[in-house]
Amino acid sequence: MIQLNTHNARLKRTVRAASHTARTATTKQELLAAVDAMAAFYGNMQFDNRVPWLMALLCGPLAIASIAGYLQAYEPLLAPLAKLLGQSVPQLASNLTLGLLGGAAFSLIVLYQRRKLIPKLAYDLAERSSLITAGLQEIPVTDSQLLKGLQIEFRDYVRGNHKRFLRRAVQGHYQGRLHSFNYRWYHLHYVDKQTHQETESDGKGGTTSKTVTSYQEYDRYSLVIDFPWVQGIALGGGSGGRSSMVDMEHHFKTASSDFDRAFSLTGSSAMACARFAKPVTVLHLIDLHRQLDTPNLEFSQHGQLCLSCNDNPLAFKLTCELSRASDFRLLIDHGVHLPQLSALLDAVHTLAEQHDDNFTVPTPAQLQTEH
């Protein structure tokens, strides 16, 4: 295959190679190599956009002029061309209009895509860096059994009356001061379908009614954590203390009005709820509720915790652009951190400390070998 050797073609090849690294890298060194390749790109890290701009500036006004009918005024010029192509003049004029419009649209699309390419690459590299820094590994989500298994264990995944699927999943390990645990992060995308009747005037004094269907798309993020210290408890945080979708059979009210307004606490038994609602836990969860959007916590009967919310704990803010290559390299070298994920895992560790048995705490030796 012949490869073009223009500035744009070389830049595109370099970006494509770096994007591949951003998807597959497993070490920081691979990412740094990709950043170095971008930084070493001779010429600047910008596409040469003279041709698309020229096309857009020529085709755009001409297309507008032809739509306005100015092209027809040049019939003597168009007639020979129409004859040559075997078309009538109006036919040629409308084809030219379409061609000019297409040319202008194509140029604008090329400009838009080129504008997004480098920032997207920077984001992808930083995102891969965040996964590597946090020691996270991707889990394939193509198997529908994975979501079904989660739905059996946790009610929070039973969402979306029209469609639901896992967009992405990663797994990692947390080493706290006292406890260590494995965790998985899931991104659930779901669609709710709603139908309602709309009545409108038929223009003859009567009304007609029609069924309108709308689709609402949502994203939900969750951490599933091995948590053997609590079982059979559910806390619904998005209902203002009223019943929520994760509720279990026994409802429980604590001594704190603030907590009861924040969460609906339910469990497999009233005793389990009473044991769980220690004052330190109540205050800790009120604090957690302030930090997260609509959090739910489900402690399954099999010793797993599902902490879900509408905020993505893997979100990060890109503080530097790839065009500032040396700063970007430094960012990747230090590693992109996920403060929200760390805060959530620390909060879960605090919960573990509150609910573990102080007389069977793991020794430092056990902590080392738990990996």
Place this chain on the structure above:
Amino acid sequence: MDLFALILLAVLIGVPLIVISLHNGIVGNHNRVKRAWADVLTYERQKTKVLDALQEQAGLYRDHEQGVLAGITRLRSAIAELPVEADGKTLAKAEDATRSLLGGLRVAFEAYPDLKASELMNNLMREIAEQQQNVGAAIVIFNGEVERFNNGIQMFPGSLVNSVMNKHAAVTPFTDIQAASAFDYTPNL
């Protein structure tokens, strides 16, 4: 029916409903304060269970036994004296005794390496510290509920309903006198 009659009807129905709602709100808040206080007592008294084990362990270290045992006895009696009625003032003695006992244990830990190395003693210390954290958290919750209740009976129109129907007195929240004495500043409350 004219407008005046409608307004009169609305007042005749609405006012009793508001009064009932305020009255029930005060009763509900008072019960919550009582429950929050009961939680404080529960967690204070749970400490006594740990004290049994602590007493047994301290007995093994004869030289230090007297100091720690005296601390445990003082805390036990302070917890036993806590009243059933919600009153933050009465907590000060138990909290002071806990602080003194934990301080004494820390001194003992430093003086006796065997004691410091004892896994059971460390676990007991962790347990008692956790119980103490729970007491602290229960007090925070109690004070929050006391504030809500006191606001309910001191602000109009709750104050009117309380003075006529409920007749509850404001509850004293818990304040740490020892901690407060460390500040030069005293708010003019």
